[in-house]
Amino acid sequence: NAGVTQTPKFRILKIGQSMTLQCTQDMNHNYMYWYRQDPGMGLKLIYYSVGAGITDKGEVPNGYNVSRSTTEDFPLRLELAAPSQTSVYFCASSYRGAGKSNQPQHFGDGTRLSIL
Amino acid sequence: TQLLEQSPQFLSIQEGENLTVYCNSSSVFSSLQWYRQEPGEGPVLLVTVVTGGEVKKLKRLTFQFGDARKDSSLHITAAQPGDTGLYLCAGANGGSQGNLIFGKGTKLSVKP
Numbered sequence: 001n002a003g004v005t006q007t008p009k010f011r012i013l014k015i016g017q018s019m020t021l022q023c024t025q026d027m028n029h030n031y032m033y034w035y036r037q038d039p040g041m042g043l044k045l046i047y048y049s050v051g052a053g054i055t056d057k058g059e060v061p062n063g064y065n066v067s068r069s070t071t072e073d074f075p076l077r078l079e080l081a082a083p084s085q086t087s088v089y090f091c092a093s094s095y096r097g098a099g100k101s102n103q104p105q106h107f108g109d110g111t112r113l114s115i116l
Numbered sequence: 117t118q119l120l121e122q123s124p125q126f127l128s129i130q131e132g133e134n135l136t137v138y139c140n141s142s143s144v145f146s147s148l149q150w151y152r153q154e155p156g157e158g159p160v161l162l163v164t165v166v167t168g169g170e171v172k173k174l175k176r177l178t179f180q181f182g183d184a185r186k187d188s189s190l191h192i193t194a195a196q197p198g199d200t201g202l203y204l205c206a207g208a209n210g211g212s213q214g215n216l217i218f219g220k221g222t223k224l225s226v227k228p
Contacts, residue, residue: 004158033215035218040125040220040221041220042122042204042218042219042220042221043159043204043206043218044218045215045216048215058215090158090159092158097208097215098147098149098206098208098215098216102146102147102149102164102166102208104149104161104164105159105161105216107158107159107160108158109156109157109158110156110157110158
């Protein structure tokens, strides 16, 4: 009963380093999302994907890149880490988009990232 | 830009008290979802409301969608320590992709 799995759970980066946050889901969901959650700021959409090979920008895409080569995996790449990217990152998936289907988004447990 | 305003931002109450959390917008949403998030975990869906004026109950939690589908409320009766967590409302904008717009959340602490 894995659902959405994110790795790593914690990471500390130095300014200018790069890293990839991994996300995989085993529910055969078409839609996948990356959010960042800052204290008192709710969840902000970074990128999303409606299926393998298709990605699109969300509200706060600058400084990030994504790819979706398979239905299961949706990695998030930080190329040049900056202190402003210190946050908790959540990956989510759903069978269809919420606005068209009212279906829930299933979230992973997050990656806590600090940029120093 | 669609926004969802949640209030209050923080709420600390004693076990057994009642409370209401509000989620308001100037925009119309095709549906609205409520999630609860516990420390160190991702949000988990509690309920989806779709029809204006709709009321849904989940044990001691009552959710209502406004008639104009611009606002929603969550009422908890006789709160328990297990209700502690961050409550997030999320509106579906009904667009072709149907992404969710999240409020900033209400952090609830229920003391025994």
